[in-house]
Amino acid sequence: MTLAPAHVAGVGMIRFGKYPADVTLEGMAVRAARAALEDAGAGLDTVDGLYVGHVFGGPVAGQRIAAQLGLDGRPVSNHENYCASGATAVREAWVALAAGLHDVALVIGVEKMTDRVAGGVRPDPGDLDAAVGYVMAAGHAMSARRYMADHGATRDQIAAVAVKNHAHSVHNPYAQYQKPIDLAQVLDARPIAEPLGLLDCSPISDGAAAVLLCSPAGLRRLGITASTPRVLGVGLVSGSVQAGLGDPNAEDVSRRAGEQTWELSGVGPDDVDLVEMHDCFTIAEIVRMEGLGLVPRGEGAAWTAAGHTGLGGRLPVNPSGGLLSRGHPVGATGAAQVCELTWQLRGDAGGRQVEGARTGLAYCKGGTVNGTDGGSVTTVVMSR
Amino acid sequence: MSTTTTVDRPFRADLLTLDPPRLLGSRCSACGTTTFPPRGFCPGCRSGAELETVPLTTEGRICSFTVVRQAPPGVEVPYVLAQVDLPSDEVRLMATVVGVAPERVALDQPVALELHPVGTADDGTTLLGYRFRAHPEEVAA
Numbered sequence: 001m002t003l004a005p006a007h008v009a010g011v012g013m014i015r016f017g018k019y020p021a022d023v024t025l026e027g028m029a030v031r032a033a034r035a036a037l038e039d040a041g042a043g044l045d046t047v048d049g050l051y052v053g054h055v056f057g058g059p060v061a062g063q064r065i066a067a068q069l070g071l072d073g074r075p076v077s078n079h080e081n082y083c084a085s086g087a088t089a090v091r092e093a094w095v096a097l098a099a100g101l102h103d104v105a106l107v108i109g110v111e112k113m114t115d116r117v118a119g120g121v122r123p124d125p126g127d128l129d130a131a132v133g134y135v136m137a138a139g140h141a142m143s144a145r146r147y148m149a150d151h152g153a154t155r156d157q158i159a160a161v162a163v164k165n166h167a168h169s170v171h172n173p174y175a176q177y178q179k180p181i182d183l184a185q186v187l188d189a190r191p192i193a194e195p196l197g198l199l200d201c202s203p204i205s206d207g208a209a210a211v212l213l214c215s216p217a218g219l220r221r222l223g224i225t226a227s228t229p230r231v232l233g234v235g236l237v238s239g240s241v242q243a244g245l246g247d248p249n250a251e252d253v254s255r256r257a258g259e260q261t262w263e264l265s266g267v268g269p270d271d272v273d274l275v276e277m278h279d280c281f282t283i284a285e286i287v288r289m290e291g292l293g294l295v296p297r298g299e300g301a302a303w304t305a306a307g308h309t310g311l312g313g314r315l316p317v318n319p320s321g322g323l324l325s326r327g328h329p330v331g332a333t334g335a336a337q338v339c340e341l342t343w344q345l346r347g348d349a350g351g352r353q354v355e356g357a358r359t360g361l362a363y364c365k366g367g368t369v370n371g372t373d374g375g376s377v378t379t380v381v382m383s384r
Numbered sequence: 385m386s387t388t389t390t391v392d393r394p395f396r397a398d399l400l401t402l403d404p405p406r407l408l409g410s411r412c413s414a415c416g417t418t419t420f421p422p423r424g425f426c427p428g429c430r431s432g433a434e435l436e437t438v439p440l441t442t443e444g445r446i447c448s449f450t451v452v453r454q455a456p457p458g459v460e461v462p463y464v465l466a467q468v469d470l471p472s473d474e475v476r477l478m479a480t481v482v483g484v485a486p487e488r489v490a491l492d493q494p495v496a497l498e499l500h501p502v503g504t505a506d507d508g509t510t511l512l513g514y515r516f517r518a519h520p521e522e523v524a525a
Contacts, residue, residue, distance in 0.1 A: 118456060118457055119454060119455055119456035119457055119459075120454060120455065120456060122456060128399075128421060129478055131395070131396075131502075131513065132465070132478050132479050132480060132513075132514075132515075133452065133455070133459065133463060133465055133480055134465065134478060135452065135455055135456070137450075137452070137454070138450045138452050138465045141450035141452075142448040142449060142450050142465070142466070142467055143448070145448045145449065145450065145491070146447065146448040146467075146491075149448075149491055190453075190454075191451070191453045191454075192452075192453055192454045193450040193451070193452050193453065193454070193465075194450055194451040194453065194486075195450075196450075240427070241419070241423065241427035242427070242476070243417045243419060243426075243427045243428040243474075244417070244428070244474050244476075245447070245469050245471070245474055245475075245476055248447060248448060248467060248476075370421070370478075371419070371420075371421070371423075
């Protein structure tokens with residue numbers, strides 16, 4: 001089944017980072033939203049509905065934002081799919097446009113983490129994994145150790161993901177970190193969950209990103225006649241309960257997310273020119289690219305070390321710098337990925353531009369559920 | 385005057401028995417798939433066939449592991465966290481591993497189930513959880 005694409009009329013975000021306590025969730029969201037509206041040349045009165053992705057924002061965060069932004073009274077919904085929350089909000093807005101419910105939908109992904117999360121994120125206390133001491137970094141560390149043993153990959157090759165993404169972030173003014181790092185810094189960083197160290201992990205961040213999506217009627221309402229990048233489809237799947245003793249890095253959930261998004265968008269894996277991939281940890285970028293079928297199984301680490309996933313390589317991954325460098329305010333990440341794809345497809349990405357980018361994919365994986373191969377996975381396909 | 389005797393109990397009654405100390409799984413009568421924790425459906429065949437609660441083997445091996453060096457406040461580090469395979473039941477689960485120095489843990493290392501106190505209930509009862517202990521390494525060559 002194919003739904004109508006959503007046109008991206010405008011995008012905006014604030015630089016991700018660690019903000020002081022007086023920089024509020026609502027305030028960050030308002031700044032990102034105003035940037036997206038300004039980018040589209042749209043007034044608040046054009047917006048039919050607001051879709052907000054967040055995890056730690058508390059009850060009706062979206063309505064609190066609307067009341068400060070000036071969208072009070074409008075339909076507002078809050079979307080929580082852990083690290084895929086922002087992309088899930090994009091999906092729901094796309095569906096509402098395709099259904100004809102709205103013509104102009106504003107999506108905001110936002111998170112204020114640095115004043116409420118310490119030592120790393122973990123599953124809900126009610127999940128069995130939490131009872132045995134699971135933290136997200138530990139899951140990816142176990143993934144990395146098994147991956148190295150099964151595929152002959154090296155620690156250096158996995159660390160190369162961080163080196164690559166930080167090199168890209170030098171050109172991204174919205175990134176939390178904008179300085180290059182070298183391999184020795186990654187290998188010598190303080191251990192978090194062995195074999196992963198501090199620079200294998202995305203930071204705990206604050207930030208907001210916004211996307212203004214339109215139907216063709218919405219574009220006319222905004223007076224936009226120029227061609228805009230389009231969201232062709234947004235896949236959404238959840239992890240399935242695993243039985244047996246199969247490959248713990250099979251990433252079947254990523255395979256299913258990919259297949260769904262190819263079907264929804266009419267785009268195939270060979271059409272993808274760049275990927276914004278959920279590199280919450282270095283190894284995650286590798287196994288998820290393999291799960292999607294965009295990199296051959298077991299070769300992702302070697303591909304990274306060989307430069308195939310860098311700018312100018314075979315398939316650039318995370319030209320923005322990814323979560324490792326842009327930062328990872330969890331509910332904002334999916335919306336920030338759509339901002340990056342929009343800039344790339346417009347040719348506005350400056351020093352991190354993927355030359356000739358026509359089609360891009362953004363992937364988020366949010367949360368964990370005991371016994372499954374993941375919480376939620378989203379896949380956004382965009383075309384210029 | 386009365387005396388009360390408190391006895392230990394599992395931190396979750398559906399997960400384990402104390403005597404003998406065993407984890408509980410569910411086994412599908414149609415395809416034989418065993419899962420931990422026990423579930424209300426079979427993830428192997430999803431046939432809706434009856435599921436039986438069964439005790440699981442206590443013998444496992446390490447599929448993968450990590451040494452957690454940083455955790456949220458209140459959690460003591462380091463500790464070894466592992467994906468443990470129970471080969472005879474074809475079950476994989478996550479648990480901490482004790483009885484071996486972090487730098488000596490290895491893939492495929494044999495481990496055995498062990499129950500241990502994880503907290504105290506409001507009535508003073510000790511709550512028992514599960515973990516795995518590395519086998520002594522002096523196995524005869």
